[in-house]
Amino acid sequence: MKRKLIDLIEPFKIKVIEPVRLVSEERRKQAIKEAGYNTFLLLSEDVFIDLLTDSGTSAMSDNQWAGMMLGDEAYAGSKNFYHLEKAIQDVLGYKYVTPTHQGRGAEHLMSQALISEGQIVPRNMYFTTSKLHVNIAGGVMPDVIIDEAHDPENEFEFKGNVDLLKLQKVIDENGPEKIAYVNVEMNVNMAGGQPVSMANLRAVKKLCDQYKIKVIFDATRSSENAYFIKTREKEYADVPIIDILNEMMSYSDGCIYSSKKDCLVNIGGFLATHDKEIFEKTRSMVVVYEGLHTYGGMAGRDMEAVARGLRESTQVSYLKYRTNQVKLLGDLLIEGGVPIVRPPGGHAIFLNALKFLPHLTREQWPAQTLSAAIYEASGVRSMERGAISKGRDKDGNNIFPNLELVRLTIPRRVYTNTHIEYAAECIIDLYKRRHEIPGLKMVFEPEYLRFFQATFEQLPL
Template structure:
């Protein structure tokens, strides 16, 4: 038997084409070997991201027709508010155009001059940028196992409580803006956080009177791992697990373009009334009125349906198992990946894939470009290009993990397509010694991985 059985049937298809070798070589050269700069029409299977790339359900599409596009007081906002209160347990809800908008608002609410340290379980690119643009720092307090791609700790996203307390004591409580905890840590390979760890973070922060803000973007998938791996949760529903998870925070930021199965949208939710009041004020300045926050009414309606659908245990089982199906095929081919297999994609270990390519020649960027040229499968770099430069010294930062993310959109691709992806990556691995690396020829100031340009080392 092949991959996991889909708990849905397909009602519409989109035709895709496979460019030939000459077309692929020309396309990646024109994109300056940055997969973000490729045109979507040149892609056969698009695994760049799971953000906004999901297939919506019939109920979500029907919900679009119920859009109330009133500027103020849209009924779709109240449906969304009720959905978030039910699924996540937060009292207060502020919609934003996407997760980045929520990151911006929470940063402006909580980061002040002299109160600008945000400890987090490994950085994420946009989260780190919002903190640094306000003069802040984001110390990494994830457990050491997360930096080892071979380590199979079941909750590699956990915060190291000793590291966190050390940062608090060294920097001083008065300088800690908030503690940020990401679910299913993206840059670590989609690795979950345990309920025990969330509880421990809350207790530690209570003892120092510190705020806790979750990046809950992939919290439903994180809840599935808790149900699967953590003692005492196998008989609990995903919603019950989510409600307990969120109870250990003061607020959360959420990109709805992942677990909520929509193409656009996000929100900031809170139990802390002061955070809510300040954020509600700022959302009007930067996003839109507090009852739409940059989203159309129809998008809020689709989001409210998708948040509930994303907690269905049968769907989540299929979702996680499809990712594992791809990962297990790659392991059979001896392709080096991050273990254990995470939630939203497979993360290729570029340092073991290309041990002969120096870090200065961008092995992850090289691998993503090579996969496209081989197969028209688009993936993305998650290594030193994404990490950027030290804001104080200007030097490149070379993180322990140098990865390529092979991200699987939700309810979009078949298991047969996953087999094509695995075969394609295997072919690149078999000729890895012939690939030499890339030179960066254009570097944007912020979030350089989106727009940086490269050329081949010949």
């Protein structure tokens, strides 16, 4: 596959570097064993290329670093909060803003403010922390994503779309009063970073308005989603990203947002809304759980970096480079015969562990096994997104979803295309000897979000 260099060239210069080293194969084998074959438990110093997550791992710009020197660290009324508020109003179009220390804080506030015991929060596809916050508040989160999302090889361009018939069924079976809100995630993580179309967002809002049901977005990767709308929905080809974002958010009552992704920062988050009632509820709660409503757990300097990063993330040159670097990794793996989720998504490439390791049973945790094997073979850290992440049902049984994936998440503005090529080369080589990879058994399981801390032992091949 021929690639144009102009589509892959970085739209920036590198001013500061952080040295990395590839530790020996012997050390990698020892390190992953010490970590219980869980890549979350590896030491960062033992990792060569870190594709664990795009959350808080971006490289900030000179403009953002300059802004951090202007941090107003007043406890109340920091000027940086008002810069952040204005950026959110301009870029996303929401009137009211409640800052939080990161997206998880916003999830907590929104869940506690809007969910009553026994209520339902339909979502295109669950995310781990989002679902847990709904459960803790007494709610349940059924998936209402289109069927194409469950097929890794389906090339539909908007696999994050809500299935309106599935959503209608949930409303009909439970009654609108049982629906706390409908939750729509941008660039759906667990489906492979797949975007939602503008047409679908518009249709979801129209349906929910009929029943007076609120729509809340997980807008964490909304800039990347907006770029896919610009490049895949013809009527938006000439529309600026900010205008696309404003229209997207107009089809919601509010959003939760982890600034650690699209805002290109290492920490921060917020909850934003058009609805004054939601704002008043969450603003009163933020002082209990996060901090005063003009900092919400962030330092002034961090709020300034978020404000500037949110604006930077709307630059077409950056978004083109960002999505094309992800696509580069996907294309290289496809050329090497490696099974991935198609089409390549917005923030990561997802390996189909069931096809990569067909000799393993589901109880031998193929995705967890593959993630550990990739590290041992290359020093590249990835993460499991399958049955370990899905967890157990109410009866305590493991849930085995259709998608058993390994996520290779690309930090923003951090790695060069040579790093990407190295990662692809190592994974392709591992695929050629995939039948030599033994499975795992779980030996420790924490109560919540087990993928973070569970440990494993290697089984005999």
